[in-house]
Amino acid sequence: MITRGRLSYPPYLQLATLKLAKGRSPAEIGLRRWTVTDHSAVLGHGEEVFAAASERLLTWRAHAHARVRAERLGNLVRLHFGPTTSSCLILREERTATRTTLVYGTLPVHVESGEEAFLIELAPDGTVTGRVIAFSRHAWWLAKLGGPVARAVQRWANRRYVAGMRP
Template sequence: MITRRELSYPPHLQLATLALVAGRSPAELGLRRWRITDHAAVLGHGPEVFAAASERLLTWQAHAHAGVRVERHGPLARLHFGPTTSSCLIIHEERTPTRTVLVYGTLPAHVESGEEAFLVTRAPDGTVTGRVIAFSRHAWWLAKVGGPVARFVQRVVNRRYVAGMCPGNFP
């Protein structure tokens, strides 16, 4: 069984994505040398939109919308994107009446090293927002060589994840 000890980033950074969401700065979390990506968008309004967006997130439809195929076996997930397969460990899942969260950390067989959090939230006024926030470093040699291209692809994929949370979008 794979455990958190096998993650490809330091243990003290586990769940740092949620600390970023809570307002802590990258510097105070020890993330100065990590690349932070953060994208959020309004998905709609009301409990029906929240429920549908949460379902799309937790059933990997948001990932499919971004062109990422996911195989999940318990806490282990393998992400297939283009010619790459990246392994990660689900380290946090949460579902409340106003917030749905999925966080995974990278394992050594991932093109990046770091953590990514996916959130769907419903504000008191009913506004539903989708968000992806991550900290990472390139781990795969090709991502290191093609750094600017890899960062561009990551930004595009993150935007597509959020768009894929929207109930009106289908892969």
């Protein structure tokens, strides 16, 4: 069951992923003891690629590419990956002529504690870039026990999310 609880990380860190995306350092925004992951890739060129990539992100097909099934109910989303189900609160979802943004934060029933931002940008030269940036800590006992494996899975998923944005 998805509940409308508090985020599983401190309120002062809400939307910190967007600050990281703008170039702020983890230490400067209070993320010294958090793991930060950041992956980006060129998705292609032109407005058609940007529109298609944005559609893939906002309809959860980028997540499906990483074998994550998403169930959305308003601003709440339940993510299913393997034997786990994790709940998040969507903090920002917006689309402009040159940028699409989706940010969600973890709720207490998530295997990790933290936040993840998905960005698609159309540069003036027509280059379309997809990016996933996150900060997290293990919250589930099994993730804590298998820390290095859990981090490797997270990096794998981030690469797959970005690849899944590609039309």
